[in-house]
Amino acid sequence: MPSNSKIKFDRSQALKAAMMVFWKKGYGGASLSDLTEAMGINKPSMYATFGNKEVLFVKATEHYVESVDLVHRQQLLAVESDLPTRLKAYLSSVISGQCCENTPKGCYISLCVSEAEGECIPQTAVAKIKEVSQFAYQALVDVFTHDEEAKQRNLHVDAQLHARFLITFLSGTAAMARAGTGQEALLPLVTQAMKGIGL
Amino acid sequence: MPSNSKIKFDRSQALKAAMMVFWKKGYGGASLSDLTEAMGINKPSMYATFGNKEVLFVKATEHYVESVDLVHRQQLLAVESDLPTRLKAYLSSVISGQCCENTPKGCYISLCVSEAEGECIPQTAVAKIKEVSQFAYQALVDVFTHDEEAKQRNLHVDAQLHARFLITFLSGTAAMARAGTGQEALLPLVTQAMKGIGL
DNA sequence: CTTCAACTTTACCGATCGGTACAAAGTAAA
DNA sequence: TTTACTTTGTACCGATCGGTAAAGTTGAAG
Numbered sequence: 001m002p003s004n005s006k007i008k009f010d011r012s013q014a015l016k017a018a019m020m021v022f023w024k025k026g027y028g029g030a031s032l033s034d035l036t037e038a039m040g041i042n043k044p045s046m047y048a049t050f051g052n053k054e055v056l057f058v059k060a061t062e063h064y065v066e067s068v069d070l071v072h073r074q075q076l077l078a079v080e081s082d083l084p085t086r087l088k089a090y091l092s093s094v095i096s097g098q099c100c101e102n103t104p105k106g107c108y109i110s111l112c113v114s115e116a117e118g119e120c121i122p123q124t125a126v127a128k129i130k131e132v133s134q135f136a137y138q139a140l141v142d143v144f145t146h147d148e149e150a151k152q153r154n155l156h157v158d159a160q161l162h163a164r165f166l167i168t169f170l171s172g173t174a175a176m177a178r179a180g181t182g183q184e185a186l187l188p189l190v191t192q193a194m195k196g197i198g199l
Numbered sequence: 200m201p202s203n204s205k206i207k208f209d210r211s212q213a214l215k216a217a218m219m220v221f222w223k224k225g226y227g228g229a230s231l232s233d234l235t236e237a238m239g240i241n242k243p244s245m246y247a248t249f250g251n252k253e254v255l256f257v258k259a260t261e262h263y264v265e266s267v268d269l270v271h272r273q274q275l276l277a278v279e280s281d282l283p284t285r286l287k288a289y290l291s292s293v294i295s296g297q298c299c300e301n302t303p304k305g306c307y308i309s310l311c312v313s314e315a316e317g318e319c320i321p322q323t324a325v326a327k328i329k330e331v332s333q334f335a336y337q338a339l340v341d342v343f344t345h346d347e348e349a350k351q352r353n354l355h356v357d358a359q360l361h362a363r364f365l366i367t368f369l370s371g372t373a374a375m376a377r378a379g380t381g382q383e384a385l386l387p388l389v390t391q392a393m394k395g396i397g398l
Numbered sequence: 399c400t401t402c403a404a405c406t407t408t409a410c411c412g413a414t415c416g417g418t419a420c421a422a423a424g425t426a427a428a
Numbered sequence: 429t430t431t432a433c434t435t436t437g438t439a440c441c442g443a444t445c446g447g448t449a450a451a452g453t454t455g456a457a458g
Contacts, residue, residue: 042408047446052447113377172370178313192364196394403454404453405453410448424435
């Protein structure tokens, strides 16, 4: 009976490496050479394992959402804190991630959404990136709509407006971080953004 | 004596067309075929007129600053209006430009700054885009620092913070517009952004 | 040690990239 | 019309793109 575990390289580590390359260079800017070199494998191995560049990008995008994006959003649900604290923690967490030294600057999703409008990316990749780009907005809308404290503060009446403002703010910090602005300059902006929604 | 005007195509119109392509696809995404097709000329003519893709990009970027970016900034200097009105007019003008139907969505500069971090763009092109990306921030810092009304409102004490917040906001609307959000959804955010700096 | 299957490496595919040589086509002066 | 010159279109350059066939390497079962 042949054992089914003959993998010579760590698949999830390779996926993480691919995610880093896409995060830094975008879809079009990441060549197969860039990707396979970072993953520590060569092209036929990549093809056998993931299919092609397009599905590799989809897998890398899902990995980003689960391993990076999701962590920040959990700050919104910390039951022991009041709403302003949770929102501030969420915004600060995202910004810190955008400025982290161990990862490319900015936001993987923002970068690829931007690139997607240039019509240089395959269909399924565009669909995936557009899908995940809604998650953060939807999470904020849910908070403003259903959270008890949010209702008390009357934030549920313009839930979409408030969510859109914060997402716009975070898209802005992503662009600023990508351009080189550090978190010591971006974190103070959180207070101003909170003022924008009346908190 | 040979006349020096033998140009068979409109140079500035070709530059504008090139600007549109870079605006939509970025530097790396815009192939010479894309560019020359939009410009209505072929590759040798482009090479003879502008040099190469890199200097074409620099010229196109300068054209963007002069023909698009500068117009918005002039809203800041309208002497007949008070400061909040001028700032609101500036922010709204930029956002309308980001959502304009006749041009690519988003901001040419934001897009290319984002791309520049991927190390897929030549040096001089990166230098130019980083240079012009400072103009808007500097204009806002100048207003908050030197405008009489700004001083009366005590906005000059944290001039850089306020400028950075508004630039972050506009970078955010650029990303949102690029992703497809319309100006009917983005213009209402201006009021919230003004609240962020206490206006 | 042999055998066989899975994995990795090398080498290559057609297409396209940015950039260019060269000759046909067009224009103005003589 | 001839001549001198510039602009244009064609056709091509080496390099790299995403993707793949086939040979070479590895390791465990028999």
